[in-house]
Amino acid sequence: MGKGVYISKGLAIATVVLTVSAVSGIVLMVVMYQLQIKENPPKVPPTLIPTTPIPTGPPPNLRLPDNLIPERYEVFLQPYFYTVLENNTVQSHVFKGNSTVTFKCVKDTRSIFLHALQLSVSNVKVTDSVTRKNIEVERYEVHINKTNFFEIQLKEVLNGNGSYYELFTEFEGELLDDLAGLYMSRYTENPVNEDDDQKRFLMASQMQPTDARKVFPCFDEPALKAVFSITIIHRPETKARSNTPGEGKYTDIDGEQWIVTKFEPTPIMSTYLLAFTVNQFTDKEVKLENKEIRIWAKPEAINAGHASYSLQITKDILAFYEELFGLKYPLRKLDQIAIPDFGAGAMENWGLIMYRETALLYEEGVSSTSNKEWIATVIAHELAHQWFGNLVTMKWWNNLWLSEGFATYISYLGVNKVEPTWDILDLIVLKEVQPAMEVDSLNSSHPLSSTEAEIQTTAEISDLFDSISYSKGAAVLRMLCAHIGETAFFEGLKLYLKNNQYQSTDTTDLWKYMKEVSTEDVESIMYGWTEQVGYPVISINTSTGEIWQEQFLLNQTGDYGLEWQVPIRFMKSPLFKVEKEVLREKGPVARPAYDLKPGEWLLANINCTGYYRVNYDEENWYKLIDQMETDHHDIPLISRGQLIDDAFNLARAKYVNVTLALSTTKYLINETEYIPWESALNNLQYFILMFDRSEVYGPMQKYLRKQVGPLYDYFQEYTDNATVPEKHSEQFNQINAISVACSNDVQECTEMATKLFKDWRNGTNRIPPNLKSTIYCSAIASGDEDDWDFAWNQYEKASIATEKDKLRYALSCTKKMWLLNRYLEYTLEPSKIRKMDAVSTINHIARNVAGQALAWDFIRAHWTEITEEYGSGLMSVGSLIDEVTERFSTEFELQQLKQFRREHYGDGPGPAARALEQAIERTQANIEWVKENKQTVMNWFLQESKDH
Numbered sequence: 001m002g003k004g005v006y007i008s009k010g011l012a013i014a015t016v017v018l019t020v021s022a023v024s025g026i027v028l029m030v031v032m033y034q035l036q037i038k039e040n041p042p043k044v045p046p047t048l049i050p051t052t053p054i055p056t057g058p059p060p061n062l063r064l065p066d067n068l069i070p071e072r073y074e075v076f077l078q079p080y081f082y083t084v085l086e087n088n089t090v091q092s093h094v095f096k097g098n099s100t101v102t103f104k105c106v107k108d109t110r111s112i113f114l115h116a117l118q119l120s121v122s123n124v125k126v127t128d129s130v131t132r133k134n135i136e137v138e139r140y141e142v143h144i145n146k147t148n149f150f151e152i153q154l155k156e157v158l159n160g161n162g163s164y165y166e167l168f169t170e171f172e173g174e175l176l177d178d179l180a181g182l183y184m185s186r187y188t189e190n191p192v193n194e195d196d197d198q199k200r201f202l203m204a205s206q207m208q209p210t211d212a213r214k215v216f217p218c219f220d221e222p223a224l225k226a227v228f229s230i231t232i233i234h235r236p237e238t239k240a241r242s243n244t245p246g247e248g249k250y251t252d253i254d255g256e257q258w259i260v261t262k263f264e265p266t267p268i269m270s271t272y273l274l275a276f277t278v279n280q281f282t283d284k285e286v287k288l289e290n291k292e293i294r295i296w297a298k299p300e301a302i303n304a305g306h307a308s309y310s311l312q313i314t315k316d317i318l319a320f321y322e323e324l325f326g327l328k329y330p331l332r333k334l335d336q337i338a339i340p341d342f343g344a345g346a347m348e349n350w351g352l353i354m355y356r357e358t359a360l361l362y363e364e365g366v367s368s369t370s371n372k373e374w375i376a377t378v379i380a381h382e383l384a385h386q387w388f389g390n391l392v393t394m395k396w397w398n399n400l401w402l403s404e405g406f407a408t409y410i411s412y413l414g415v416n417k418v419e420p421t422w423d424i425l426d427l428i429v430l431k432e433v434q435p436a437m438e439v440d441s442l443n444s445s446h447p448l449s450s451t452e453a454e455i456q457t458t459a460e461i462s463d464l465f466d467s468i469s470y471s472k473g474a475a476v477l478r479m480l481c482a483h484i485g486e487t488a489f490f491e492g493l494k495l496y497l498k499n500n501q502y503q504s505t506d507t508t509d510l511w512k513y514m515k516e517v518s519t520e521d522v523e524s525i526m527y528g529w530t531e532q533v534g535y536p537v538i539s540i541n542t543s544t545g546e547i548w549q550e551q552f553l554l555n556q557t558g559d560y561g562l563e564w565q566v567p568i569r570f571m572k573s574p575l576f577k578v579e580k581e582v583l584r585e586k587g588p589v590a591r592p593a594y595d596l597k598p599g600e601w602l603l604a605n606i607n608c609t610g611y612y613r614v615n616y617d618e619e620n621w622y623k624l625i626d627q628m629e630t631d632h633h634d635i636p637l638i639s640r641g642q643l644i645d646d647a648f649n650l651a652r653a654k655y656v657n658v659t660l661a662l663s664t665t666k667y668l669i670n671e672t673e674y675i676p677w678e679s680a681l682n683n684l685q686y687f688i689l690m691f692d693r694s695e696v697y698g699p700m701q702k703y704l705r706k707q708v709g710p711l712y713d714y715f716q717e718y719t720d721n722a723t724v725p726e727k728h729s730e731q732f733n734q735i736n737a738i739s740v741a742c743s744n745d746v747q748e749c750t751e752m753a754t755k756l757f758k759d760w761r762n763g764t765n766r767i768p769p770n771l772k773s774t775i776y777c778s779a780i781a782s783g784d785e786d787d788w789d790f791a792w793n794q795y796e797k798a799s800i801a802t803e804k805d806k807l808r809y810a811l812s813c814t815k816k817m818w819l820l821n822r823y824l825e826y827t828l829e830p831s832k833i834r835k836m837d838a839v840s841t842i843n844h845i846a847r848n849v850a851g852q853a854l855a856w857d858f859i860r861a862h863w864t865e866i867t868e869e870y871g872s873g874l875m876s877v878g879s880l881i882d883e884v885t886e887r888f889s890t891e892f893e894l895q896q897l898k899q900f901r902r903e904h905y906g907d908g909p910g911p912a913a914r915a916l917e918q919a920i921e922r923t924q925a926n927i928e929w930v931k932e933n934k935q936t937v938m939n940w941f942l943q944e945s946k947d948h
């Protein structure tokens with residue numbers, strides 16, 4: 001998914017401007033499809049040993065048995081809903097359908113197991129494909145438990161010699177607003193005067209990971225690929241789209257007119273990539289060679305040109321990927337559609353990619369640079385999936401990283417291609433590497449690649465859509481690419497894709513092809529990074545030249561004996577020559593290269609191309625800090641950011657003193673670059689969370705005011721004249737400057753924000769799009785109830801989703817508890833806050849020191865409702881626990897968490913179980929950290945904020 005379902009934790013800027021990402025054809029003609037089947041026969045899943053010669057009981061675990069291999073589905077779907085409710089028509093939430101799946105039987109069996117969920121199935125028939133003989137059904141049953149099995153017992157044995165059979169089912173389901181399977185989304189044509197005439201409904205779909213079974217009975221596992229022939233029967237005046245091109249015909253059914261749209265057969269593909277929509281949207285189209293590329297959205301957005309940017313970059317990125325991967329996009333069309341209610345950021349369905357509106361629609365002059373970057377990033381991510389995930393799929397969800405890690409890494413190359421001035425490749429360190437290392441330093445982290453047996457239930461699968469699969473996956477691929485070189489890396493990828501297209505793979509398949517193009521033993525280098533949890537810290541003692549590695553854990557509970565093969569690039573003053581080696585042992589080992597002469601310093605992991613941290617002896621640390629203070633240009637930009645991030649994290653894990661970490665921020669008074677500032681602010685965010693309810697906060701704010709002063713001045717002219725800095729990263733750093741200044745009460749800043757907001761209330765909004773979030777937030781924080789209500793009205797009126805998001809965030813900034821409480825209540829009213837936004841809104845409120853405790857009380861009081869209504873399909877419930885408990889640092893809060901675990905997880909794992917464990921572990925660490933560091937930190941800020 002495009003940060004599919006997974007809502008990434010956005011980049012927290014000191015005070016908060018969260019980039020909420022929260023944070024994913026052609027039909028091959030029949031001839032071609034037969035050819036593919038012949039060349040790439042569907043893979044048989046791993047063998048289970050049957051306990052009886054002809055098993056009839058349920059499989060021993062939650063996986064389907066390996067006796068039946070689906071090859072072809074013919075599916076009819078008829079949703080009865082209306083897109084417009086005219087003359088008091090009553091809305092219908094029913095869909096009906098039937099499906100015929102043709103499968104091969106490779107082991108004698110009397111039972112058929114496939115998946116179905118929340119469907120009422122009737123009329124089950126099994127037929128021998130050759131003889132057309134009917135096989136009598138003894139009984140069938142949809143299991144109402146976590147297996148989601150649909151079991152059919154037969155009176156006769158199916159022949160396991162490769163005979164073909166057909167299973168026909170009729171079924172009926174409901175179209176809810178649960179954002180999973182087939183569901184309904186709602187919007188208004190003209191949001192200024194909402195009344196019934198303007199209400200519009202549409203049907204969208206979200207299958208990943210396990211909701212195709214909610215649409216029709218199917219073998220719902222990624223490796224069980226098949227060809228799908230879909231027909232949708234829908235109301236006149238609506239359009240239906242699916243993965244492949246389709247053609248509609250008006251038909252009378254039971255005296256009513258309908259359109260029957262028949263879609264061309266898909267290529268061989270996984271069930272989780274199917275997509276269906278029925279709506280009244282319009283589109284904008286371009287062509288790439290013979291391929292039709294379209295963006296679909298509500299008519300007013302298309303008419304206003306909001307699809308132009310995404311259409312243009314889609315074409316360019318797609319062409320770039322075809323070249324980069326050496327394989328053409330295999331379908332004849334590519335639709336991308338902006339859905340008003342969508343759980344994930346986006347979903348890469350083959351040929352019909354679905355997005356949140358904020359991830360696809362761009363309005364020049366209204367959307368911010370960060371909105372634009374998000375759109376480009378998500379599109380590049382979903383397009384990468386058309387190869388990584390769609391064409392070549394992971395055998396099972398335990399290797400999800402092969403899909404999400406690649407899509408995340410490749411998306412940076414895609415964005416760089418269409419927006420070369422952005423230097424987006426540098427930002428990968430901030431956006432992926434650092435966040436991944438943060439969660440991967442906890443004991444509750446998990447390896448990139450788990451075993452198949454560990455990942456069974458939908459909850460376990462959903463948990464994998466996290467920053468390990470996405471961001472660590474990307475970080476590890478980036479490291480490999482830097483190590484073996486881009487040429488070899490992409491040659492290897494081409495081989496991997498070409499040899500596995502229309503099939504499924506696991507991690508070893510990838511290394512097999514990488515090995516063919518590199519002299520390095522890729523598999524043994526990569527083993528530690530994908531199969532082991534965590535990552536190392538490399539320690540270098542520059543007075544002895546010794547180097548060693550150990551696992552980096554915030555809570556070092558013992559040595560688990562893990563070792564990595566670590567590619568290291570380093571340089572020394574005064575020559576700054578880049579040298580390379582691979583550390584293959586645990587050490588300590590002495591290396592003359594690391595033994596410094598007096599006055600020299602050493603910098604390792606240049607540009608943070610490696611997925612690890614580096615610690616030095618204290619002397620070298622202070623030499624590096626001195627260098628930054630005297631002339632920071634001698635240290636590469638990305639490394640300046642990384643030194644800060646490493647120092648802070650090493651301090652948290654007690655490798656270095658907290659004052660050493662804080663000292664890396666002193667030079668920022670002379671720094672105008674975004675990467676180091678952002679790294680520092682991300683880390684200081686932790687200090688804010690730990691101390692903003694304590695007496696440390698005053699001196700800390702004073703220090704931040706001092707450090708940010710020159711940066712605020714640097715951008716002053718732009719801010720005053722409402723002009724935009726030219727460089728992409730400077731635009732972000734301007735936001736940092738204002739956000740840090742305003743949230744730390746720099747008077748000039750808060751006055752500026754309040755004035756601009758007041759002008760808006762009086763009728764003119766002159767706030768530049770980039771600054772809207774932070775200025776709205778600052779004005780509402782210092783404003784009153786009327787300001788809040790004004791912003792709420794603007795929120796309700798806003799027609800473009802990016803503007804809505806900025807206001808939705810800013811509304812969480814008020815310091816008035818009763819407003820925050822009322823706002824929390826709104827999150828459970830979908831007519832006020834859309835379901836897809838509920839979790840991130842609560843998270844915003846929890847970020848606000850005034851809202852933190854309220855948010856925690858709120859989710860405890862409504863936990864059942866939240867997990868039932870918002871838990872399915874929306875895998876962000878984990879992020880709710882994660883973010884709402886972020887500030888927890890007292891014994892009392894720890895007890896509350898444990899109490900919560902007892903109440904809701906007493907009888908086994910529930911939703912967000914992993915997030916809860918991580919929260920408990922983190923709270924314990926926070927308690928200790930605060931105890932140990934509070935006084936030191938207080939003294940340091942007092943000392944450094946003195947006016948000299």
Ligand SMILES: *[C@@H]1O[C@H](CO)[C@@H](O)[C@H](O)[C@H]1NC(C)=O
Binds near residue numbers: 086087
């Ligand atoms: C709804 O009512 C209007 C006016 O009474 C009529 O013109 C229109 O045809 C009706 N529409 C439908 C779908 O019945």
Ligand SMILES: *[C@@H]1O[C@H](CO)[C@@H](O)[C@H](O)[C@H]1NC(C)=O
Binds near residue numbers: 076078097098168233
């Ligand atoms: C499946 O449904 C479609 C549409 O309602 C219908 O035309 C078709 O006859 C059905 N198939 C069977 C085998 O009943």
Ligand SMILES: *[C@@H]1O[C@H](CO)[C@@H](O)[C@H](O)[C@H]1NC(C)=O
Binds near residue numbers: 144
């Ligand atoms: C699921 O339900 C079926 C019967 O409906 C039962 O046979 C099976 O053991 C159950 N499985 C689990 C894992 O609860």
Ligand SMILES: *[C@@H]1O[C@H](CO)[C@@H](O)[C@H](O)[C@H]1NC(C)=O
Binds near residue numbers: 426578607636637638
């Ligand atoms: C480090 O990154 C910068 C910016 O991307 C680049 O210009 C420089 O060449 C890189 N240095 C090394 C040694 O890779």
Ligand SMILES: *[C@@H]1O[C@H](CO)[C@@H](O)[C@H](O)[C@H]1NC(C)=O
Binds near residue numbers: 443555921924926928
């Ligand atoms: C560290 O982990 C151990 C074992 O898991 C645990 O008992 C201890 O409380 C943890 N300490 C901190 C500070 O998290």
Ligand SMILES: [Zn+2]
Binds near residue numbers: 002348381
């Ligand atoms: Zn994805």
